[in-house]
Amino acid sequence: xxxSMYQASVPRFVNILGNLSGILDKAQAHIDAKKIxxxxxxxxxxxPDMLPMTKQVQIACDTAKGAAARxxxxxxxxxxxxxxxxxxxxxxxxxxIAFLQTIKPAQVDGSDDKDIVLKRGDKETHYKGMQFxxxxxxxxFYFHVTATYLILRHNxxxxxxxxxxxxx
Amino acid sequence: xxxSMYQASVPRFVNILGNLSGILDKAQAHIDAKKIxxxxxxxxxxxPDMLPMTKQVQIACDTAKGAAARxxxxxxxxxxxxxxxxxxxxxxxxxxIAFLQTIKPAQVDGSDDKDIVLKRGDKETHYKGMQFxxxxxxxxFYFHVTATYLILRHNxxxxxxxxxxxxx
Numbered sequence: 636x637x638x639s640m641y642q643a644s645v646p647r648f649v650n651i652l653g654n655l656s657g658i659l660d661k662a663q664a665h666i667d668a669k670k671i672x673x674x675x676x677x678x679x680x681x682x683p684d685m686l687p688m689t690k691q692v693q694i695a696c697d698t699a700k701g702a703a704a705r706x707x708x709x710x711x712x713x714x715x716x717x718x719x720x721x722x723x724x725x726x727x728x729x730x731x732i733a734f735l736q737t738i739k740p741a742q743v744d745g746s747d748d749k750d751i752v753l754k755r756g757d758k759e760t761h762y763k764g765m766q767f768x769x770x771x772x773x774x775x776f777y778f779h780v781t782a783t784y785l786i787l788r789h790n791x792x793x794x795x796x797x798x799x800x801x802x803x
Numbered sequence: 804x805x806x807s808m809y810q811a812s813v814p815r816f817v818n819i820l821g822n823l824s825g826i827l828d829k830a831q832a833h834i835d836a837k838k839i840x841x842x843x844x845x846x847x848x849x850x851p852d853m854l855p856m857t858k859q860v861q862i863a864c865d866t867a868k869g870a871a872a873r874x875x876x877x878x879x880x881x882x883x884x885x886x887x888x889x890x891x892x893x894x895x896x897x898x899x900i901a902f903l904q905t906i907k908p909a910q911v912d913g914s915d916d917k918d919i920v921l922k923r924g925d926k927e928t929h930y931k932g933m934q935f936x937x938x939x940x941x942x943x944f945y946f947h948v949t950a951t952y953l954i955l956r957h958n959x960x961x962x963x964x965x966x967x968x969x970x971x
Contacts, residue, residue, distance in 0.1 A: 636913070637806055637912075638811055638915060638933055640805070642933070642937070643806055647937055681953055682957055685956060744805075745804070747805070748804065767971075769815055774819060774967070775964075777942055778949050778952075778967060781949035781950065782949065784946075785953050788853060799946060800939065803930070803934050803937070803939050803942075
């Protein structure tokens with residue numbers, strides 16, 4: 636049997652976003668124990684011209700909800716990008732998971748050949764559904780979840796690969 | 804139409820490993836221009852108890868070749884873990900891509916329900932093929948490619964998301 640477009644997208648995003656939420660719990664426990672300022676880690680960047688941790692979580696969520704909504708042909712929910720604390724970021728993840736859970740397999744399945752257009756400023760990139768999911772959305776999603784994890788790890792939060800992978 | 808197990812694995816690994824090789828070219832150009840010791844970046848860790856950059860590349864390669872070989876039911880090629888320079892790491896990536904390109908779609912397709920057992924020390928983890936690929940191998944692969952990228956980015960190598968995503 637083959638993999639459906641739904642199987643390769645929504646449940647995978649939901650699973651890893653849940654793991655990311657657990658990682659943020661460990662980060663919260665870490666800053667509570669060490670009395671670290673609540674803004675220190677969310678604003679941390681691995682290099683001055685990179686995006687801060689907050690933005691990594693926002694983009695991970697946006698990639699997941701954008702991919703699922705585009706493949707399903709429904710409107711992409713818009714969230715304010717105003718998160719400042721781990722609690723705010725966990726709420727964004729929870730909203731993203733809640734949206735993903737409204738998407739039914741039948742809405743996404745069969746979208747492998749669907750035309751998907753991403754706009755960034757003046758530039759349009761055209762994909763077919765499967766290419767968009769496997770070649771753009773999935774790597775981009777994992778990139779930003781991993782970046783979040785590594786920013787925390789780099790700052791001494793005790794998380795491990797098991798927190799990232801969770802139970803597949 | 805659905806996604807085949809082959810489409811979700813081999814060509815995706817090959818594509819991103821090619822991008823990773825290009826990222827290492829930029830890292831090489833960076834250390835040449837700045838006269839940085841050849842061992843500095845390959846041995847760099849984002850935290851003292853994390854794995855160094857060399858190991859991130861090795862594991863990315865091992866995850867890709869291990870997943871493809873397990874799903875196809877062929878022997879996993881063993882590489883010595885003796886890489887020290889970017890050139891060595893690029894050679895490992897090239898060997899990995901060459902192996903992946905020997906795998907034919909028919910060898911991997913239909914492996915979604917195949918029993919896969921991963922052994923780590925005494926512990927065995929049991930998966931079905933699709934769960935192993937989508938829930939373990941793919942996230943693990945992207946984790947280590949992203950970690951390599953971020954170690955380089957954190958150290959001032961001028962790479963961008965486009966280098967990571969390439970042309971899907």
